[in-house]
Amino acid sequence: MNNTSQSSTRSKTVRWIIIIINLLLAVVSILFYKSILSYIFASFIIAYLIAPIINYVERYHISRAISILAVYVIIGFLLFLLFNAILPQMIQQYDAIQETIVNASKEGFSLSSLGLTKLDNYITNLETKFPNFEIREQVNSIFSTDKINKALSQIPQIFKGVFNLLAFLIVVPVVSFFLLKDERVFMRTIFSTIGNRYFEFSIHLFEKIEESFGKFFRALLLESFLVALMSVIGLLILGIPYALILGIVVGVANPIKYLGPFIGAVPTVLVILFGPVPDIYLLYITIMYFIVQQIDSLILFPWLIGKSMDMHPLLVILTVIAGGYAFGILGMLFGVPVVFLLKTIVEVSQKSLKEFEII
């Protein structure tokens, strides 16, 4: 009797030691892989988006590796086309900006030398109305020589940025490739570490969360895509330059509830203010975006997402703001989905823990 109780305390101690070692290992590996956590996160999202295509093609007994590579080639080709269309414009703009800076450095910086005549006129106008504010000095200080020297000193940072981008472009597709190819192997390995008592529970939990969050996430993507599409069409009809990029920005910002449409419209407003398009187009695009937003909030959102996101509007807006404070624009974008995911995990696990008599 004494012997068994002794061995049971010993096995309990051993179990605690193993748990602590595992926790330490988890912390150490998170610290070690910290710098590429965002890559892994991005890989998961890309793999998640491509997975339905790969699973569909698998029906025709085509190996996963080949279908993933085929999808990569197609995506690469599309990106190539996109950059081919955009890059010449960007280079042209870059040259134009460089020219103005060279000219300006000869004459000294001012708003008019930077080609920002409209902004210059606007400020003159403001100054006549509010003589107490020294707007011109404030704005000119943005373009001061100090600032430009500072920017030049950051060129090594730019190289670092290029390195990061290259690492990103190599690491993400490779990680996504293996996540997609060996999806089932990873699943089996992860679930094989779970004890029999919690095995069915964990599968149940995983499937329920995947179902509820997956539905929400896919709907969100489709909604953004449709908003981007409508915006691009609207911008093309109005004849605004860079319609494709501006429309995509609107679509990408759209999941930021309430604030997204305003953030997404900023680039369009800037293009109209500083571009060749007459200012009256500000009114037209306001009407156009208003119509797009109404279609989104009255038809698309209720139809696609509707009840699948059961979150109070107050919680949603607070999450968006808190996300913005903590992680900037990415926090605003991913705040609501992440909080929704956590909420789903808590709700589903509470119910399942009871069903499996764990609590």
Add this chain to the structure above:
Amino acid sequence: MDENVREEKDLLKFLKKVSIFRDLSRSDLKHLRQYLYTRNYAAGEQVFKKGYPNVIFYIVREGELKVYLKQKNEEIELNRIKPYGQFGSFGLFKDVKRTASVVALEDSVLLGISKKDLATFVHNFPQAGVNILYELGCVLSEHIISLNERLENE
């Protein structure tokens, strides 16, 4: 690595002998294998209890298990399941909770597939899916026939 390959071959050979998978091609079995979890149960260990959500469908690879019900502290044994046998199939067709409890009588190895994964497999490989569902229908019919006979004899 070599052992892994042999283990995989053994597993496919075993699956081919399971009645509900006997008409599947080798390529179908390889795809199906991707969804299977191998679980080891010690003698006396509970697999699930009546009333739990119906999540996994099991095939016995090794060992022996008992299907039973508990009524007022009395245990009614319903069935014993040996290698190549399977249990937990009701959940594949109907959204019901577990209708009985299952415990391992000796150290056992089970192959489990989640109800959702099996539905995905049937959807993705309809020809193989028809074979599996047809064989499962046969197994369930046999089960009802034997229950009827038992009622008749009582």
